[in-house]
Every structure is written in structure tokens, then in C-alpha cells.
Amino acid sequence: MSKMEAPVIEVENLSKSFGTNRVLKNFSMKVPAGKNLVILGKSGSGKSVLIKCIISLMTPDDGLIKIFGEDVSTYDSDALDKLRARIGFLFQSNALYDSMTVRDNLEFPLRRHWNKEQRAKSAKQAVLEVLEDVGLAHTIDMMPSELSGGMRKRIALARTLILQPQIILYDEPTTGLDPITGREISHLILQVQKKYNATSIIISHDMNCINITSNSVIMLIDGMRYAQDTFAALQHYDDPKIHEFFLTT
Ligand SMILES: Nc1ncnc2c1ncn2[C@@H]1O[C@H](COP(=O)(O)OP(=O)(O)OP(=O)(O)O)[C@@H](O)[C@H]1O
Numbered sequence: 486m487s488k489m490e491a492p493v494i495e496v497e498n499l500s501k502s503f504g505t506n507r508v509l510k511n512f513s514m515k516v517p518a519g520k521n522l523v524i525l526g527k528s529g530s531g532k533s534v535l536i537k538c539i540i541s542l543m544t545p546d547d548g549l550i551k552i553f554g555e556d557v558s559t560y561d562s563d564a565l566d567k568l569r570a571r572i573g574f575l576f577q578s579n580a581l582y583d584s585m586t587v588r589d590n591l592e593f594p595l596r597r598h599w600n601k602e603q604r605a606k607s608a609k610q611a612v613l614e615v616l617e618d619v620g621l622a623h624t625i626d627m628m629p630s631e632l633s634g635g636m637r638k639r640i641a642l643a644r645t646l647i648l649q650p651q652i653i654l655y656d657e658p659t660t661g662l663d664p665i666t667g668r669e670i671s672h673l674i675l676q677v678q679k680k681y682n683a684t685s686i687i688i689s690h691d692m693n694c695i696n697i698t699s700n701s702v703i704m705l706i707d708g709m710r711y712a713q714d715t716f717a718a719l720q721h722y723d724d725p726k727i728h729e730f731f732l733t734t
């Protein structure tokens with residue numbers, strides 16, 4: 486991989502308003518291949534809106550979104566479907582199906598994106614592999630209600646991994662977990678980055694998670710990319726709007 490390689494995700498001058506509420510204002514960013522980019526911003530700053538624009542669940546008012554070098558606004562629904570199979574999305578709520586076993590939850594994405602022969606041949610192995618990735622092979626026949634919060638998060642991550650996505654979007658992956666479990670999930674995100682060479686956007690306000698997972702951090706403030714730097718460097722900025730994120734009391 487050369488340094489000249491195009492970014493996997495590129496956002497240029499993205500703007501999005503709801504009525505008079507201007508959420509994103511000329512927001513731009515690039516996510517290089519294989520990197521973890523964290524988006525840090527206050528509640529209501531537009532983090533989820535940004536992610537929704539990237540996966541075309543929302544249409545921007547203005548600006549350009551390129552994924553794998555292509556302008557996604559030109560895609561028809563077929564092309565979008567294929568693109569979405571290459572993008573894993575870990576919901577804050579996990580979004581597991583409560584009435585299905587772990588195995589059935591993990592096989593669910595395969596029903597949409599693999600044909601019958603592929604599933605007959607490889608589904609079992611794929612389920613086992615992602616369960617091993619997240620350290621929960623023994624839960625295969627359990628129901629989500631029998632799992633702890635941290636385990637459910639791992640299963641949701643396993644389901645995200647089963648289609649071997651090249652891009653993973655994490656929405657608050659450690660929120661609601663205790664600090665130790667949160668740290669385990671953060672380390673799992675790092676392992677996934679290495680094993681799958683995934684390019685990821687991680688939305689988080691969890692300083693430990695950001696410290697562990699980020700290659701680079703964008704501060705989303707006033708709808709703009711207010712600053713971008715490493716986590717370590719951002720802590721030493723004098724700017725009060727940045728500084729307040731790092732106050733511990
Ligand atoms: N579908 C919508 N219709 C109208 N306003 C919306 C819609 N979606 C988001 N907004 C507004 O856009 C702003 C940004 O919302 P967003 O959900 O992106 O915030 P966030 O940064 O993800 O916050 P949180 O950390 O609380 O999840 C908010 O003011 C919200 O009310």
C-alpha cells in the first residue's frame with residue numbers, strides 16, 4: 486500500500502440542515518485505508534447525522550461523499566445495496582433479534598447477501614469464525630436475553646464482521662458498559678482493525694475508548710471539523726472548546 490492511496494472515505498464540504506437548524510456546515514474529512522478515525526462531539530453536534538449521510542440513509546443538502554473513490558450520490562439502489570454489504574454498522578443499541586439464537590442472529594446478514602449454495606457451504610464456518618473473533622464460541626445456541634451487556638455488544642460486533650466489511654462504523658461502542666468491559670470492547674475494536682484491515686469511524690465520548698482505538702480524532706464542533714489530531718496531542722490544545730472535553734471534574 487502506497488502513501489498515495491486514495492482515502493477509503495472522503496467527505497467534502499458536507500452541509501445538512503433541518504429547517505433553521507444547521508447541523509453540518511461544510512464538514513470535510515478523509516479516512517485513510519486501515520485507520521480508525523474517532524469523531525468526538527457533544528450530544529446533538531451531528532455525529533449520527535454524519536454517519537447517516539455516509540451510508541446514504543440521509544441525503545446531504547450540499548457536498549460530496551466518496552467511498553472507495555466513488556461519489557455515492559450517483560448510486561442506484563442496487564449499487565447502494567452492494568456498497569452496504571461492504572460496510573458494517575455497529576448500532577449503539579446492538580439491534581440483535583431477541584427471538585433468535587446467537588447463531589440465527591449471526592446468519593441473518595448472510596440470508597440477504599449470500600446465495601443458498603454459499604450459505605450451505607460456508608455459513609457454519611463463518612459463524613464459528615466471528616464468534617471466535619469475539620471470544621464467545623460457547624454462546625452459539627443461547628438467546629440474547631441470556632447474555633450480559635458486554636456479551637451482547639460482542640455478538641453485535643460479530644454480526645457486523647460476518648460479511649467481512651472493509652469499512653466499520655461504530656456508534657458509541659462502549660456507552661452503557663462498565664469501564665472494564667468498555668476497555669475489552671475497545672481492545673476488540675483494535676484486534677478487528679488488525680485482522681480485517683478494516684477502515685473505521687468510531688463515534689465516542691469515552692476517553693478510554695478513544696485513547697485505545699484512535700489513530701486520529703476529529704472534534705466536531707459547530708457543525709465543522711474544528712480540529713483533527715492524535716488523541717495525545719489534542720489533550721494539550723489551549724482552545725477552551727477542545728479543552729472542555731478533557732476536563733475530568
Ligand atoms: N430526522 C431529523 N429531523 C430533524 N432533526 C434532526 C433529525 N435527525 C437529527 N436531527 C437534529 O440534528 C442534530 C444532530 O443530531 P445527531 O443525532 O446527529 O446528534 P449526535 O451528535 O449524534 O448526538 P448524540 O451524541 O446525542 O447521539 C440535532 O439537533 C437533532 O435534533
Ligand SMILES: [Mg+2]
Pocket residue numbers: 532533534
Ligand atoms: Mg448520535
